[in-house]
Amino acid sequence: MSYSMIARVLIVYLMVISQLACAPKAAPYANGPVMSQKNIRKTFQPILQFMDVKPGMVFADIGASSGAFSVMMATLMDNSKIYIQDIDTTVLRSDNLNKIISYYSKQSRKNLTSKNSFYTIIGNSLHSNLPNSSCDIIWSNGTVHNFTSIDSMMKDLGKKLKPGGLLFLRDSFKNDHGEGSYCSDAKCAKPLLTIDEFLNTMNRNGFKLVKRTPDMSGYPVFGFTYLN
């Protein structure tokens, strides 16, 4: 084989290899972004600290979608019982959740199922279906504007807290942090509450605001106790 022939074969070989290297990797699970441990720590450590999540606590993520973010948070939690809840059975599926847990167990080099226990719960638009008086912390991100029966959901979540338990809600609100009147996600576009309307809703359903951060990764987080 001539030198030019060898060079041509080598060039074709290198082109094929570089194409393979650039080909997108298959996503390790459905219905959720993939984040590195560095970004997980950067995003969720401040939120867990704000909520004062401690080892051994019972934690629920309401409207968790596939549970990808709940499991990412679980890489930073110890000895916790974690309820992953949603109403959408097409996104919250135990086969997919197992893939998520397995992916983040490898990524974090922690066996997440021996570190924490995970339970999936399917609710409906009125009820979470969590066990009564079961949770130290209930967290819910991006759901307030998605609740179609917000009064029913809030009364329900109050009953799911242990005495002294806390509910934390993070969402976008009307005319806050550059938002307008509707959710900026074109696929959602639901109307947003103003912060005052939201706080009145919480108040009339038995919650008292105890903690508030103006901005956690771009949106406010509110922490409430349940008075009833």
Ligand SMILES: C[S@@+](CC[C@H](N)C(=O)[O-])C[C@H]1O[C@@H](n2cnc3c(N)ncnc32)[C@H](O)[C@@H]1O
């Ligand atoms: C914008 S997504 C937020 C998902 C996730 N929490 C996150 O941080 O990306 C809103 C989620 O709320 C869920 N949802 C809507 N109404 C609900 C309800 N009444 N109870 C529980 N989840 C609900 C939807 O199915 C959806 O998965």
